[in-house]
Ligand SMILES: CC(=O)N[C@H]1[C@@H](OP(=O)(O)OP(=O)(O)OC[C@H]2O[C@@H](n3ccc(=O)[nH]c3=O)[C@H](O)[C@@H]2O)O[C@H](CO)[C@@H](O)[C@@H]1O
C-alpha cells in the first residue's frame with residue numbers, strides 16, 4: 001500500500017513531457033500476441049498497468065523486457081492457457097486478452113477484469129461482437145469462456161448499441177485474422193483505437209476507417225512486425241497537467257502533445273478564461289487570471305473525455321461562480337466528491353450532476369485515491385490547499401501516471417511516495 005504526501009501551496013512552473021498513452025499501451029500489449037514475430041514498442045509509459053500486463057504475458061510463456069520506454073514482446077512461443085485471475089484482476093484492459101486470444105487460438109478463458117471503481121462497466125457489447133464473429137460465449141466461475149467451432153471466426157456486420165472503446169478494440173483484435181470481412185458500425189473513434197489500427201496495419205492487417213464510426217476489417221492469415229511502433233502521447237496525462245498548471249501554475253510548458261486530441265478540453269479551458277499558447281506539439285499555460293465557471297458534459301471522442309472530468313475539478317474551484325459536471329458515460333464517477341468535501345472543497349453531487357463552487361478554504365487532510373482519476377484530482381487539490389495532504393491507495397494513481405513524482409519535481413513541486421508498511425520512501 002502506498003501513500004502520497006503533498007505539501008500545499010506549491011506552484012507549478014517549468015516544463016513537463018507527456019509519455020505514451022496508457023489506453024493505447026494497454027491495448028497494444030495484448031495485440032502483440034497476434035504477431036508471428038517479436039514486437040517492439042517505443043514511448044511506453046512506466047506505469048503499473050504495463051507491469052501487470054507483462055505478468056499476464058509471462059503466464060502464457062510470452063517473454064517481454066522493458067527498458068527506457070522500449071518494450072520488447074516475443075509471442076513466438078506462446079502457450080494457450082486460461083487466464084482466470086491474478087494480474088487479470090488488477091486492470092480493466094486485461095479483457096483485451098479475450099479478443100487477442102480468440103484471434104490467435106480461436107478460444108479464450110479470461111477472468112472478469114478489474115479496473116477503476118467508476119460505476120457499472122458491463123461487457124455485453126464485447127460478447128455480442130464475439131458471438132457475431134461465430135464464437136460461443138459462456139460466463140462461468142467469474143470468467144468468460146469463448147470458443148469457436150472448427151471453422152474458426154468469420155467476418156460479420158456488427159452494430160454496437162452503445163459507443164464503447166473496449167468493445168470496438170476487442171472485436172477488432174478478434175476480427176483481424178478472421179476469415180472474411182468484418183464491419184463495425186457505431187464504433188468508438190478514440191485516438192487510441194487509431195493507434196492500435198496503425199500498429200496492426202503496419203504488421204499486415206487490413207483495417208480501414210479507424211477513427212470514424214465505421215471500421216472495416218478484412219481478415220489476414222499472418223501478422224509480422226518489421227519496425228518499432230511508437231505509442232501516441234497520453235491526452236489524459238496532458239489534460240491533467242494542463243488543468244493543474246491553469247489552477248495553480250506560474251508558467252508551465254506541456255510538451256509532447258497531439259493538440260487535436262485535446263480540442264474539447266482546450267476549448268473548455270479557453271471558455272473559462274485560461275491563458276494558453278497552443279503550439280505544434282506543446283501547450284504553454286500562464287496560470288493566474290480571473291476564471292469563469294463552465295458546464296462540462298462528458299461524451300465519447302471527440303467529446304470531453306470522462307477521464308478528465310475529475311482532473312479539471314480543482315481548476316473549477318478557482319472560478320468565481322458555480323460550475324456543473326455531467327458525466328454521461330459514468331454518472332457514478334464521483335468517488336472524489338466526499339474526499340474533496342473533507343478538504344474544504346465546495347462540491348456536491350446530486351442525480352448525476354456534480355456542482356463545483358469557488359473554494360478558498362482548502363485544507364490538507366488524509367484522503368483516499370479510490371481510482372486513478374479521483375486520486376489525481378485529489379493531488380491537484382492538495383497543491384492548492386493549506387497544510388499537508390496524505391493520499392492513501394496512491395498505487396491507483398501510479399496505475400496510469402508515469403514517473404509522476406519526478407515529473408512534478410521537474411515542475412518545482414515536491415511530493416513524496418511512501419510505502420505504507422515500511423514507511424520507506426519510493
Ligand atoms: C483501458 C481503457 O481504454 N479505458 C477507457 C475506456 O474504458 P472502457 O472501454 O471500459 O469504456 P467504454 O467505452 O466501453 O464504456 C463507455 C460506456 O459504455 C458502457 N458499456 C461499455 C461496454 C459494453 O459492453 N456495454 C456498455 O454498456 C459503459 O458502461 C460506459 O457507460 O473508455 C472509457 C470511456 O472513454 C475511459 O473512461 C477508460 O479510461
Ligand SMILES: C=C(OP(=O)(O)O)C(=O)O
Nearest residue numbers: 092093115116307372373
Ligand atoms: C477508467 C480508466 O481506466 P481503466 O479503463 O483502465 O479502468 C481511466 O484511465 O481513467
